[in-house]
Amino acid sequence: MDELLAQFLIESRELVDKAVDDLLALEKTPNNRERLEDAFRAFHTLKGGAGIVEFAAMQEALHCAEDAFAAARAESRSVSALDIGNCLSCLDQVLEWLGTIEQSGAIPPDADAGDIVALFARAGAQQKASAAPRTAGDGWLAGLLAAHASAASTARSAVRYTPEADCFFRQQDPLARIAALPGLLAVDIGPRVPWPKLDDLDPFSCNLTITALFATSPAEVAAALGDESRHAVIEAVSDRTRAIDAESLARKAAQILEAQLQLLAPAGEPHPQGRVASAGLVAANVLRHLGRSAESEAVATAAAVSIAEGRLEPLVEAIAAAMKGPTSAAAGASAARRKDVGQTMRVGADRIDALVRLTGELIVAKNSLGHSVKVAEQQVSDLAVPLKSQHAALDRLVTELQRAVVAMRVLPLRTAFQRFPRLIREISAELDKPAALVIDGEDTEADKAIVETIVEPLVHLLRNALDHGVEDGATRAQAGKPAVATIRLSAARDGEHVVIEVTDDGAGIDVTKIRQAALDRNLKAPEALAAMSDEEALDLVFLPGFSTAKTVTHLSGRGVGMDVVRTAVARLGGQVELRTAAGRGTTVRVTLPFSVLVTQVMTVEAGGQVFGIPLDAVVETLRVDSDRIFAVGAAHAIVLRDRTIPLLRLANVLTGRPNDHSDDSGPIVIAELDGQLGAVQVDRIGGRMDIILKPLDGLLAGVPGLAGSALLGDGGVLLVLDLAEVVQ
Amino acid sequence: MTVRVSGAGVIELSGRCGVEDAEVLQRHLLAAPASTIEWKGCELLHAAVVQVLLVGGARVRGEPRTAFLRAHIAPIIARSMKQP
Numbered sequence: 001m002d003e004l005l006a007q008f009l010i011e012s013r014e015l016v017d018k019a020v021d022d023l024l025a026l027e028k029t030p031n032n033r034e035r036l037e038d039a040f041r042a043f044h045t046l047k048g049g050a051g052i053v054e055f056a057a058m059q060e061a062l063h064c065a066e067d068a069f070a071a072a073r074a075e076s077r078s079v080s081a082l083d084i085g086n087c088l089s090c091l092d093q094v095l096e097w098l099g100t101i102e103q104s105g106a107i108p109p110d111a112d113a114g115d116i117v118a119l120f121a122r123a124g125a126q127q128k129a130s131a132a133p134r135t136a137g138d139g140w141l142a143g144l145l146a147a148h149a150s151a152a153s154t155a156r157s158a159v160r161y162t163p164e165a166d167c168f169f170r171q172q173d174p175l176a177r178i179a180a181l182p183g184l185l186a187v188d189i190g191p192r193v194p195w196p197k198l199d200d201l202d203p204f205s206c207n208l209t210i211t212a213l214f215a216t217s218p219a220e221v222a223a224a225l226g227d228e229s230r231h232a233v234i235e236a237v238s239d240r241t242r243a244i245d246a247e248s249l250a251r252k253a254a255q256i257l258e259a260q261l262q263l264l265a266p267a268g269e270p271h272p273q274g275r276v277a278s279a280g281l282v283a284a285n286v287l288r289h290l291g292r293s294a295e296s297e298a299v300a301t302a303a304a305v306s307i308a309e310g311r312l313e314p315l316v317e318a319i320a321a322a323m324k325g326p327t328s329a330a331a332g333a334s335a336a337r338r339k340d341v342g343q344t345m346r347v348g349a350d351r352i353d354a355l356v357r358l359t360g361e362l363i364v365a366k367n368s369l370g371h372s373v374k375v376a377e378q379q380v381s382d383l384a385v386p387l388k389s390q391h392a393a394l395d396r397l398v399t400e401l402q403r404a405v406v407a408m409r410v411l412p413l414r415t416a417f418q419r420f421p422r423l424i425r426e427i428s429a430e431l432d433k434p435a436a437l438v439i440d441g442e443d444t445e446a447d448k449a450i451v452e453t454i455v456e457p458l459v460h461l462l463r464n465a466l467d468h469g470v471e472d473g474a475t476r477a478q479a480g481k482p483a484v485a486t487i488r489l490s491a492a493r494d495g496e497h498v499v500i501e502v503t504d505d506g507a508g509i510d511v512t513k514i515r516q517a518a519l520d521r522n523l524k525a526p527e528a529l530a531a532m533s534d535e536e537a538l539d540l541v542f543l544p545g546f547s548t549a550k551t552v553t554h555l556s557g558r559g560v561g562m563d564v565v566r567t568a569v570a571r572l573g574g575q576v577e578l579r580t581a582a583g584r585g586t587t588v589r590v591t592l593p594f595s596v597l598v599t600q601v602m603t604v605e606a607g608g609q610v611f612g613i614p615l616d617a618v619v620e621t622l623r624v625d626s627d628r629i630f631a632v633g634a635a636h637a638i639v640l641r642d643r644t645i646p647l648l649r650l651a652n653v654l655t656g657r658p659n660d661h662s663d664d665s666g667p668i669v670i671a672e673l674d675g676q677l678g679a680v681q682v683d684r685i686g687g688r689m690d691i692i693l694k695p696l697d698g699l700l701a702g703v704p705g706l707a708g709s710a711l712l713g714d715g716g717v718l719l720v721l722d723l724a725e726v727v728q
Numbered sequence: 729m730t731v732r733v734s735g736a737g738v739i740e741l742s743g744r745c746g747v748e749d750a751e752v753l754q755r756h757l758l759a760a761p762a763s764t765i766e767w768k769g770c771e772l773l774h775a776a777v778v779q780v781l782l783v784g785g786a787r788v789r790g791e792p793r794t795a796f797l798r799a800h801i802a803p804i805i806a807r808s809m810k811q812p
Binding site: 163168171173174175176179184186187188189191195196197198199201203204206207208210256263273274275277278279281282285 | 747750751753754757758761764766772773774775776778779780782783784787788789790791796798799800801802803804805806807809
């Protein structure tokens with residue numbers, strides 16, 4: 001594939017992600033102008049890219065989407081849900097084409113934008129037919145409410161009054177009439193037809209449209225307006241009309257404040273009092289409308305100081321400070337977003353991986369130097385002291401390098417999470433279960449490999465949550481739950497781990513049904529099932545084979561491919577746990593290592609050989625007297641804090657000898673494996689070390705019980721055990 | 729006089745400015761477009777006068793006497809002001 005096309009693929013994919021993000025945000029807050037502009041830009045840039053590589057069909061499809069936005073912008077209405085759906089379909093089509101290009105290395109010659117064009121054409125016709133009269137009416141009301149937020153919160157009616165052009169001749173003062181109406185909260189004045197120039201203005205002809213908000217009911221306003229209500233549109237203001245987008249309001253306010261600052265930019269004028277007074281007044285009003293009365297007062301005071309001292313600075317500073325206040329949070333976030341974009345550099349993943357590999361080798365080399373230091377110390381060499389200090393310096397540097405490299409591979413989970421709102425939207429529509437996805441902690445970072453690989457298991461979990469966790473509408477209504485289910489996806493860093501949770505507010509899992517299903521499927525013996533605690537029984541859903549039959553899914557209310565989820569997570573060195581509360585919902589908790597670069601292991605000796613055990617799994621180590629080890633059938637177990645834990649002798653397991661406990665003096669490692677405890681008896685426990693775990697290949701690849709190998713400082717090889725497999 | 733030129737580049741509005749003041753104000757503003765409007769003595773502005781202020785984009789200074797003018801009309805006029 002030529003370089004231009006490769007670049008086009010990368011950039012287009014990023015833009016599609018960005019556009020999807022913006023579209024979903026727009027769906028939630030249709031009045032969010034900034035998002036609308038962002039989405040428009042993304043589509044526009046995508047189209048531009050398609051033009052550069054001469055991909056006409058893609059250009060055509062994107063052009064339609066762009067038109068839909070342009071129409072919404074021009075009519076200053078919000079983008080309809082229909083438009084958003086169509087734009088998403090358009091992006092789907094684009095992704096499909098991009099996929100084809102990636103595979104074939106060329107622009108698909110048979111690509112056709114006909115379907116997308118037709119989609120938008122239909123939507124356009126529908127919108128014209130149904131929405132035209134309403135948008136015209138809604139426009140002024142929404143604008144008025146947005147411009148007067150604090151008044152809007154108490155307004156009960158809104159008036160648009162367009163007096164007759166000759167009303168001045170009839171000794172009428174439309175403004176006085178509005179001022180005299182009961183419960184006046186806010187007024188706006190605009191021209192009925194665009195303003196002429198001052199010298200073309202007929203001062204005796206009224207060209208005003210007055211809009212106003214009132215705390216009184218539409219009926220009271222109409223009565224007070226009397227005859228003139230013929231020339232007025234009076235609307236009731238309800239909570240629905242009041243629900244204007246707070247973000248756009250804050251932005252509008254910021255724009256007004258910004259304009260005041262520009263107004264105050266020193267122009268060398270000898271008497272700036274007029275400008276100061278008006279700018280101060282406007283700024284104070286804007287802040288008051290936003291309900292920020294303290295800042296409003298501060299600006300008013302600063303304006304007075306400015307007038308008194310004939311200096312602009314106090315007011316400028318006060319307005320600037322107010323702009324940095326609450327309103328700037330949203331603006332700041334988007335600025336930060338843009339800044340992020342500016343400061344990133346695109347580097348191929350393979351180059352980073354090469355760096356990771358090299359760092360790994362360096363760590364091994366450093367470890368072997370440590371070994372040499374020990375040898376030198378034993379031989380009481382003169383070199384021992386300088387070697388030791390150099391090793392310490394190297395150790396520090398390598399640790400820093402390792403941290404930097406790990407940080408380079410780190411991505412915010414947002415990159416994985418950003419596709420989920422859309423997924424939920426689709427599944428929710430497909431299953432006809434309205435659901436909202438709440439995402440928490442999407443800024444939590446994790447290794448690139450983890451962020452990329454976790455998507456699939458999470459898709460499974462989210463689908464499960466909605467499909468089997470959340471009840472149908474009727475059941476929810478009966479249980480007194482809100483009709484729209486909440487699926488919460490949260491992520492947080494916990495030490496060296498990243499914890500991701502998927503929580504639904506559904507019916508929860510019925511453990512008795514799980515037990516029954518496990519029995520029906522012959523997954524466990526009846527006695528074993530009876531001995532299980534509820535938690536252990538719940539864990540059965542992760543067993544392969546538990547979820548193969550649809551009836552089981554139906555019965556248990558969960559279980560599609562949970563074993564797949566656990567396997568995928570385990571491959572990343574993580575664990576999955578399940579918690580459920582009857583009637584209140586289910587939480588699946590996925591714990592993953594933060595970095596896959598370095599694994600901490602504990603070394604143990606068994607059967608004359610040293611092995612590593614990933615420290616993640618180790619709960620504690622202890623020694624027990626041999627009389628506390630007892631036989632359970634053919635197996636052995638110990639009792640630890642009232643829990644019976646199966647015990648294996650590592651040497652026997654690895655050599656395949658029967659589980660003979662004739663020599664029971666060795667220390668015991670208690671490990672937690674997918675929520676269950678297991679005990680492994682070893683001959684000796686060594687130290688702890690950081691290793692670069694290499695997957696096994698060649699002859700050793702298929703050996704069960706081994707997670708991988710690592711090179712040791714003295715050149716030896718450490719085999720690292722996969723305890724879960726060992727215990728099985 | 730409710731509308732008068734009170735100094736170089738300053739037009740003063742005071743008392744109750746009625747419909748007939750609109751034309752006077754328009755004339756003053758056309759004669760000196762950069763004028764500042766001093767409206768601190770103003771009690772009432774007829775809609776016709778407000779219309780001239782909005783079209784003229786005149787800069788106003790001072791605080792008018794009534795709450796209605798201060799709270800509702802001042803911000804509207806401020807928004808229409810021409811950038812200096």
